[in-house]
Amino acid sequence: MPSTTRRKRRDTPPPRTASSETAVLRGFLDYLRTSIAAKVEDAPEPQVRTAAVPSGTNLLGLLNHLTHVERALFLGDEVTDWQATFVAAPSDSVAEVVTRYREAVERANAMLDGCADLGAPVPRPRPGKPAPSVRWALTHMIEETGRHAGHADILRELVDGATGR
Numbered sequence: 001m002p003s004t005t006r007r008k009r010r011d012t013p014p015p016r017t018a019s020s021e022t023a024v025l026r027g028f029l030d031y032l033r034t035s036i037a038a039k040v041e042d043a044p045e046p047q048v049r050t051a052a053v054p055s056g057t058n059l060l061g062l063l064n065h066l067t068h069v070e071r072a073l074f075l076g077d078e079v080t081d082w083q084a085t086f087v088a089a090p091s092d093s094v095a096e097v098v099t100r101y102r103e104a105v106e107r108a109n110a111m112l113d114g115c116a117d118l119g120a121p122v123p124r125p126r127p128g129k130p131a132p133s134v135r136w137a138l139t140h141m142i143e144e145t146g147r148h149a150g151h152a153d154i155l156r157e158l159v160d161g162a163t164g165r
Contacts, residue, residue, distance in 0.1 A: 012031075012034075014028065015027040015028065015031045025118075025135070025142065026109075029138060029142050029145065030105075030109075032149050035149050036062070036145060036148060036149040036152050037063065037101055039149070039153065039155075040060060040062070040063045041095075041098045043160070044160060045094065047159040048060045049088060052155050052158045052159070056086070057086065058155065059155050060092070060097055061086040062148045062151055062152050062155075063088075063152075064101075065085040065086045066144070066145060067097070067100050068085040070104040070141070071107075071108075073141060074107075074137065075104070075107055075108060075124075076123075111123060112138075118133065118134045120133065120134055122134055
């Protein structure tokens with residue numbers, strides 16, 4: 001149960017990016033990626049994987065899910081059971097899940113570095129599947145990461161009272 005003592009909020013403001021559409025989209029996505037990883041990386045066991053809401057959502061599962069979304073959207077990995085991605089394996093440590101997430105982000109960013117045209121399709125290794133535009137993929141990933149970062153904010157505060165971005 002979190003302490004009733006108010007903790008000082010550690011907020012990091014949104015990024016000040018260059019004016020290009022690509023810089024703004026990627027700047028906000030990286031901001032959200034960093035924020036959610038920070039919510040999980042120092043969360044205590046077993047609370048990091050303990051459901052605090054009836055849906056079963058937990059901090060480690062959220063980051064595990066986002067790892068799969070990054071890999072599917074930007075790297076072409078196939079996911080057959082999206083619901084299963086919300087559960088980290090019992091043997092996975094917090095550090096392992098955070099590392100996998102950061103590696104997926106690094107690989108996604110390397111792919112995005114080669115995409116000069118936001119209107120072009122995302123390069124995907126799976127033939128026969130229509131690829132969304134880079135613009136759509138970035139916007140969707142911002143929405144997906146932002147949504148789950150909000151969930152993580154609430155879950156982390158329930159775990160130990162930590163707040164802020």
